[in-house]
Amino acid sequence: MSLYDDETERYLAEFRPRAVQPLEPMPKGRDAPLLWVAAVVAVVLLAVGLLWFAHREAGRLREAANIQPRKVSATRAWRYESTLALTRLALEDGERLESLLAGESRKELPPCRGEQSTLSVLAKE
């Protein structure tokens, strides 16, 4: 580097960058406790929600597992039970399921057997 550039460099070095304020860390988290409380509340709410949901589902499963055929055949509520219950019933007691389905189908379909059935009446005519 030429002498002239050295001189330029010395001239440049005469300038000093303007001073800056001292480095001061920002006060750490006045809002931190609030954030913690919000986080804890959120976690608690989530846990309560999960427990409630699990409890409800467990109740449903228990109910479905305890379906009694006579109760089912006595009412039409079986329609609204889950397929899980019907599947379970089919696995445990196929005959009961058959009778249940037959009983329910008779309520829905016109009678086609017996002396007073629609088919018999039509046949006589």
Place this chain on the structure above:
Amino acid sequence: MRTTKLTPDEVRSLYKMHGAALAAYACSFGLDHASAQDVVQQLFLKLLEGRPLAPHAPVAYLYRATRNASLNLRRNLRRETDLHTAELWFTHPGGGHDEVLNLQNALKELPDEQREAVFLKVWSGMTLQEIADVTGTPLNTVASRYRYAVEKLRERLIQRFRR
């Protein structure tokens, strides 16, 4: 690249040594001095909070980070500092307001790499070899950048310089 966390004392020491030069450097991207100080403070506060950085090149990292943050802020603010009414980000023992403005304007006209070389060499006190090491640039390239920068500055400042 291996990184490490600086201790708070190391961060404060770096700030003391390079904070003012970095703020001036940020100003050279068109920020006012208050915004430039904010940029530099934020950068160092992140280091204080434990952000890791490459241990062998903290100063180079600081300059690069300052440049990026300044350009981002400048883009967001969408404002330009008027070259003629710009505030001063340097001081001069002679107190010459025009002299300082002259230098600032000349610095702004330099390409980024040349300006960085000048700041690192003149106001952060690094040798060309150190600059080459920390920026990962060949020494010859750094020397050229610095030489061209000084030539341009001399041309710009020559009238004042000859007095």
